[in-house]
Amino acid sequence: ENMAEEHEINETEINAINEEKAENSNEEETEGNTSFKELGVTGVLCEACDLLGWKRPTKIQVEAIPVALEGRDVIGLAETGSGKTGAFALPILQSLLSHPQRLHTLVLTPTRELAFQIGEQFEALGSTIGVKTAVIVGGIDMMSQALVLAKKPHVVIATPGRLVDHLENTKGFNLRALKFLVMDEADRILNMDFESEVDKILKVIPRDRRTFLFSATMTKKVQKLQRAALKDPVKCAVSTKYATVDKLQQYYIFIPAKYKDCYLVSILNELAGNSFIVFCGTCNNAQRVALLLRNLGITAVPLHGQMSQSKRLGALNKFKSKSRSVLLATDVASRGLDIPHVDCVINFDIPTHSKDYIHRVGRTARAGRSGKSITFVTQYDVELFQRIEALIGKKLPAFPTQEEEVMMLVERVNEAQRFARIEMKEQGEKRKRPRGGEDDGDDAEQSSGVRKKVKGGRFRGGKGGGFRRGR
Template sequence: MINPFSNLGISDDVVNAIKDLGFENPTPIQEQSIPVLLEGSNDFVGLAQTGTGKTAAFGLPLLELIDFSIRKPQALVLCPTRELCLQITGDIRNFSKNIPGANVVAVYGGANIVQQLREIRQGVQIVVATPGRMLDIIRRKAIDFSDVSYVVLDEADEMLNMGFQEDINDILSTTPDDKKTWLFSATMPPEVRRIARNYMEDPVELTMGTKNTGNVNIEHEYYIVRARDKYAALKRIVDFNPEIFGVVFCKTKIDTQEVAEHLIKDGYNADALHGDLSQQQRDKVMQRFRDRSMQLLIATDVAARGIDVNNVTHVINYALPDEVESYTHRSGRTGRAGKTGVSICIINSKELGKIRQIEKIIGKKFTKADLPTGFDVCEKQLFALVHKVHNVEVNEAQIEQYIPRIMDEFSELSKEEVIKRFASLEFNRFLEYYKNAPDLNVSEERRGEHGERPERGSRVRNDDGYTRMFINLGSVDDFTRGDLLSFVCNNGKISGKSIGKIDLKGVYSFFDIENTAVDGLLNNFRNVDFNGRGVRIEQTAEGESKSRGGGSYNGSKRRDGERKSFGGKRESGRREGGSNGGFRDYSGRSREERHGKRESGRRR
């Protein structure tokens, strides 16, 4: 029987590579676009949602059209983020593994540019790049695009949303006028249409479904809650879906980190992904998510571009995006490759208008859902545990030697008592948490209490009763706030729930801890080191400073940020920590004001 990809015109070498990857049948976008692109004589516009197989739709034709005996760039693929850049590069390398001499290079920011230049000099036929780094290499005159025959603009709408219009113009100006341009996008805003007019001549346009619509395999739900209950609502949704494997979207980097930290402290397997992380940290987080060793990825819109992870069950919009078109990209993280998924929005009553706007954009109605009660969550968790026990695979050979001792331990218990105790191991935690749990739902007609305004970041606030602590570890040690939280909890032998706000700096950090846990933390950090360096933790609250750890102690009193410099000289002016983590001098001006760098608002 002839392979369906062969019927589309794909060569045996590539078809065999596709079969090894487990692909048997082309997706609709591949089936429609590959024959057109294989002709190599037309510009092309393809509109399809994320997760529909666009990479193979343009990657497979490129492998058929390029002459791999020539070691010069013949195709350029531009995409908005480094994650998507790496994903596309990996896919095309897998497709071309049986083609002699094929070389694909990824060019993106946050990585060693010297290594990327070395790979280009060695000879490459396909360059996959983010616009900023590509422009940097062009300006160094380190690449020659005179032989480029094909340019692919993937996720074109997102590149424009991220402000890459001028970069794209500059890059395309270095390519031949007779090249063919293939544009792929999930939505078709006017800016994308303008690119098609400026850089294409009578393009073939293919639309899978209606323009700008969402994936038909995704259910869309919204929950209305008070702003102050948003975090509690998130936890309840997660608890009601025991097998959830999802992405939670926040609006800002700060909110992303804070939500992730609070989830970690509350015992959830979560971590944050945002633009302030180094490439190494981002790779580490994404690898954990791909391996499913992490259940919840908390991300900003920009950081999540190009996340291509199979079997994501839920996308949760902790905050709605500023641009309603961005909702299509968020929800597209689930329901990929023909699977089903759920996209959830946690909103307050004043955001209903935005839900109606999104409905018009995606052409689908949202379902208003009610948050489950505490009883509902406990019941769901109990039977999920029962189902897991019922279906667990028993390793008879290994467990047989322990059965006599196990039976002896349970000899005084009836079958019913054994079942109750196994179920209670996990179930008691939920019973305790959801005892007398309030109803968090708000009706659509309710416009908020006392003129409640929709929050802009829905920060999770700490209670009183915390002490501020200093630690001589920070971002230069490749710590994220989640890493620092784990380090402090593991070595301090304390629960994550005892830790409040964390301010990660360069070579040091601050964190809040419950007053009752301070002495135990300091005692447990008497002889802790990190990579051979003594770790120092000190109390920064008013009064005499306590200190424990393997590093030296300078004996200074600390007042929420006041400290000696690492060189041993006192820094000029008493510094006091502001609520935004900045410092102030005697003149009352913030550091940002002194250097003219004060931001007008929170960074996103």
């Protein structure tokens, strides 16, 4: 109880801070664009926005924040990279300020990495007012999460599966007092992936609550939205139905499937100095291509669902800190992740669902910056590509490549492919060993062990410089 009291947001203290700020600063009214203050955001949160470098509200924030502050439910539809997190976080924190309460808000997200990112944003915006958050996702020890939940944080950010585990198994944890439910990337949460989990969660949280649904794309499954019990929601849509941002240059390359690896290496060489996210269709392919690039001396790191959570976060941090220039990812990284320095997105495997294209290419050209996307189209992908063009309402131009130059890479790439296959096989055997420890072959850095094994055999690897046949 003492701990809870110690962490409780002190309402009178906050009111005093706000009054002091109002007296001390006759803030100049912003010219032209709306300010957060004009949207009705309280002084202490406006200051938190300043500290984060948010000078002006984005379009979705201008639309959604006043409506949310009025007490309405919101469905927010805006292109990716447009500040959706701020659009729901600010009204929630303002509500917390006026009515401090533990276990006040639940934010549901489809992926673990997005949950951590939203947690960081809530921490940053709420740091001056003492907001406590908890990120509850799979792949992390249940006991340590139960201890965090026992302290009753104000905001819980969770993936649906792990939250259901805690609601069913963690003694003393419930969400009966919940005031806000947010579904970020709502279309993915409301579709078949999480249908049963969402149903279980909706049964145990109060019907008398506020609900926000946000996404860059939204499905037409109205029944599921009604099941999510929105009351007379306001739809804040600030983009055409499914849009990609204007500052994104989108290209395609039509290539034979057997030369995909060669074209990838060629583009990474041609655009060297940029940072890339390369999207693959399967965990296996993401791992294989990461090892292939590593063998060619390109600093690449994989991120996929078969890696442990600590290694997933480690891979993301290596890419964010720019110590790796290429992130090989499956669709776990396609939604919501905000990495400012991504210069180019490559769809190595074309997405099966056209809407996933919008999320993938939205990893670049965020918050007004420019970026580039290149989609590989093989003889098997033509129909899928035509669907994507129809969805975004654009005909994409071809990316210029020199076929002769690409073909010069074939031999080196074939050799690197053989290395990658050997390494994949060894990693698969390691995972089968009962006492092999937890090795997800996380990053292709572990390939050095394989090189030792084949050093005196048929191949000899050279970092960055192609391969020579051994004796």
